[in-house]
């Protein structure tokens with residue numbers, strides 16, 4: 001092991017080296033993919049001691065694997081948390097954390113604008129376990145405060161929110177959570193730890209759909225939870241062991257590779273998104289553009305306070321509603337019509353009929369997802385080409 005103190009390294013250095021550096025056994029510079037389901041014991045006694053938890057070591061990949069461990073170590077470093085745990089998807093991470101903290105008859109308080117899958121978990125699955133959800137407009141902190149009762153076990157927020165790009169005051173939420181002695185959970189998928197570090201602002205647990213910017217290349221589904229070691233140990237021992245939504249060693253490795261370039265990619269995503277947001281804001285066929293980096297964004301001040309830069313997502317409303325939006329999405333050539341986000345490729349989609357079709361018409365209106373709202377995940381192409389594609393498609397409307 002090198003003598004360099006990684007704990008004090010800068011963020012970009014940690015992204016490259018945080019997983020532990022060169023493999024001491026082989027000299028491999030890239031963490032090996034330990035594509036093994038099971039691990040041999042040195043003796044019957046050794047196996048029994050591992051099972052009893054008396055010593056540390058690998059037993060079976062659902063319980064732990066060296067490639068997963070490298071990713072967990074790195075993500076804990078990057079988020080400034082004590083420990084991390086990988087899951088097979090972002091939804092497995094979100095549902096796993098909620099099931100670890102909430103029991104029959106208890107409830108959680110959440111921001112009302114969340115990923116469509118999270119909203120569906122709230123509406124369809126959690127009620128089957130008799131776990132209640134109170135979704136509130138969390139841009140007003142008092143709405144969170146007012147929703148908490150004696151059975152509330154956690155606060156969950158997503159900021160910037162998918163797809164409205166509204167921001168929630170993380171520090172303010174953390175104060176409320178502390179006062180009520182319940183954990184604050186932040187879905188940090190849109191920002192990544194490069195742009196926003198919720199644990200430094202008092203958050204207890206950070207969750208990622210690592211499918212998005214952490215992987216960054218549109219080739220992996222995965223989730224990650226970062227938090228206190230005690231909680232992560234419990235999550236591993238109960239939720240991961242019993243529900244089994246484990247990440248594969250190959251997918252863990254793909255995320256480790258993604259992390260090496262995270263700051264470089266995010267800088268470019270942010271720069272491109274700002275240019276595209278400015279272009280759309282000036283276009284006569286666009287009603288409005290929401291991007292946290294524009295001074296016209298209602299939470300721009302908060303964005304400057306809690307984010308380093310403003311991310312790669314741009315939301316806008318086109319004049320002519322749903323029909324005009326469909327025409328735009330069918331007309332782009334470079335930009336791909338697809339859900340998901342955070343890839344090298346620019347992706348465009350219609351939340352009301354796609355990612356957020358789990359919201360009823362009334363719910364869509366309440367959280368501000370209009371029929372004409374389009375979500376653009378700005379990729380790593382040259383911004384000149386992305387703008388040319390949008391210009392060409394807008395001309396057809």
Ligand SMILES: *Cc1c(COP(=O)(O)O)cnc(C)c1O
Nearest residue numbers: 089090091115162189209211222
């Ligand atoms: C995609 C997404 C999820 C769900 O993650 P999966 O990896 O698709 O299961 C959760 N939260 C946000 C903000 C997302 O964008």
